[in-house]
Amino acid sequence: MNTLAKELNDQLQKENAAVYAMLSKRGKELFFPKGILSQSAEAKTKAKKFNATIGIATEGGVAMHLPCIQKHLVGIAPNEAFPYAPAAGKPELRKRWQEKIVTDNPSLRGKHMSQPIVTSAITHGLGLVGDLFVDEGDVIVLPDKLWGNYRLIFGARLGAHFQTFPMYNERNGFNTDGFHQVLKETAKKKSKIVVLLNFPNNPTGYSITPQEAAAICDALKEVASEGVNMVVVSDDAYFGLFYADEVMQESLFAHTANLDERILAVKLDGATKEQFVWGFRVGFITFASGGQGSSEVIYDVLGKKTMGAIRGGISNCSHLSQTLIVKAFESTSFVKEAREKFEIMKARALKVKEVLDNEKYQDAWTHYPFNAGYFMCLRLASVNAEALRQHILDTYGVGVISVGDTDVRVAFSCTEVDDIQELFDLIYQGVQDLS
Numbered sequence: 001m002n003t004l005a006k007e008l009n010d011q012l013q014k015e016n017a018a019v020y021a022m023l024s025k026r027g028k029e030l031f032f033p034k035g036i037l038s039q040s041a042e043a044k045t046k047a048k049k050f051n052a053t054i055g056i057a058t059e060g061g062v063a064m065h066l067p068c069i070q071k072h073l074v075g076i077a078p079n080e081a082f083p084y085a086p087a088a089g090k091p092e093l094r095k096r097w098q099e100k101i102v103t104d105n106p107s108l109r110g111k112h113m114s115q116p117i118v119t120s121a122i123t124h125g126l127g128l129v130g131d132l133f134v135d136e137g138d139v140i141v142l143p144d145k146l147w148g149n150y151r152l153i154f155g156a157r158l159g160a161h162f163q164t165f166p167m168y169n170e171r172n173g174f175n176t177d178g179f180h181q182v183l184k185e186t187a188k189k190k191s192k193i194v195v196l197l198n199f200p201n202n203p204t205g206y207s208i209t210p211q212e213a214a215a216i217c218d219a220l221k222e223v224a225s226e227g228v229n230m231v232v233v234s235d236d237a238y239f240g241l242f243y244a245d246e247v248m249q250e251s252l253f254a255h256t257a258n259l260d261e262r263i264l265a266v267k268l269d270g271a272t273k274e275q276f277v278w279g280f281r282v283g284f285i286t287f288a289s290g291g292q293g294s295s296e297v298i299y300d301v302l303g304k305k306t307m308g309a310i311r312g313g314i315s316n317c318s319h320l321s322q323t324l325i326v327k328a329f330e331s332t333s334f335v336k337e338a339r340e341k342f343e344i345m346k347a348r349a350l351k352v353k354e355v356l357d358n359e360k361y362q363d364a365w366t367h368y369p370f371n372a373g374y375f376m377c378l379r380l381a382s383v384n385a386e387a388l389r390q391h392i393l394d395t396y397g398v399g400v401i402s403v404g405d406t407d408v409r410v411a412f413s414c415t416e417v418d419d420i421q422e423l424f425d426l427i428y429q430g431v432q433d434l435s
C-alpha cells in the first residue's frame, strides 16, 4: 500500500474507526499524490524566471487557445475556461455551493460537514461513493422505485447486491416501516450497509415529509446502536423541486448529518437538474460524519481519497462548466430566474394532478403519490406497460418510459402545461385500444 494511503487510513482509524471500516478495499488504497502539485505550488512562488511545471500550454501569460473557440466564450477569460480545474473543483464554486447547501437546509446550522467536492455531475458522485465504500458482495438498501442506472453503477460495475423494500405503505406515504425492517434484516448479515435514498424520487416524483425523515433517522440510529456501520447516501439530483406544503423542504442529509458515529452521511447534488444544465456535468459530493473524533481530520482524509479517486478516474471536471455556474451565482438575476423555472415546473405538476383527478381514468390506472421533481408514475390496471409504451409511440407518437410490467413513467418536466391534458388522454386512448 502507498505510504500516503496508509497515513490517511491511520488518521481515519484514530478519529473514527467506523468510517474507516466503511471504506472498500479500493477506498483504503486511495490517496492523493503530493508530487506534481506540491512541486508546482513551490514553483509558483519561487520560479521567477521560467516556470516549466504547468501541465498546460501557455502563451503571453495566459492559457494557449484557439481564437475560433474563445470567440464563443463571451465574458469568459481564457484562463477561466481552458486550463485544468483543481481535482476538487474551483474553490469559489465549492464555497458558493456550500453556502447554498446551508441556506437551503436550515437544519444544518450548527452541524459540521465537509466542503463539497466537484464531481462530473451526480452519476460521477455515485461512482465515487462506489469507489470509496463498495466492495463486491456489499449490500445497498434502497426503495423498489429506483433510478435504473444504480444497477449499472453499483451492481454491474462493482458487484454490489440490492436489497429493496416497497417504497410506499398502505397510507400512500413513504414506507418507513418497510425501510426499518429491511435495514434490521440486512444488519443481521452485514456489519456495513450502504443506504441509498433519492428524494425527489426518480421515477415516482415522491419526496418525504418531515415526519418520514424523522422515522428514517430513528431507524438508522437504532441499527447503528447495534454496531452496524452505514454509509447513508442522499441522491439529491432533483433537490428543491418540492411542490406541496407537506413535503420536507430540505434534504434528508440535513438530518442524517452528525447523527451517529456509525453513520456517514453523503450528499450528492448538482447543478445538472437544479439549474437545468444537464450537459454541463457539474455535481458535488459532501460528507457529514458523527461521533467525537476530529471532523476536520475525517473530512481531510475523505477529501483526499475522493480527490485521488477523481484524479485516477477522470483527472478533473470541466473548468468551463464550473466557471459558468460560478457566473450564475454571481448574477443578480439568478435567484429570480431559478424561481421562474421552478414555478413552471410546479404548474405542470399541479396540472398533472388536476388532470388525473378525472374519474374517467379510474379503470385504466392509479398513480403513485407524487409531489416533487420531474416525473410521475402511472400504475396500469390491466395492460402491460411495455406493450402500451410501444403502442402509443407507434400509433400516437407519444413517448413514455415503461418500468417493469405495470408502471409507466411520465416526465412532466418536458411537457408544456397546455399539452398535459392531451398527453394523458392519448395514453388513456392507448390503454383502451389494448384492453
Ligand SMILES: Cc1ncc(COP(=O)(O)O)c(C=O)c1O
Residues within 6 Å of the ligand: 120, 121, 122, 123, 124, 147, 198, 201, 202, 235, 237, 270, 272, 273, 278, 283
Ligand atoms: C435519481 C437520479 N440520480 C442521479 C441522476 C444523474 O444525474 P446527473 O446528470 O447529474 O449525473 C439522475 C438522472 O437521471 C437521477 O434520476
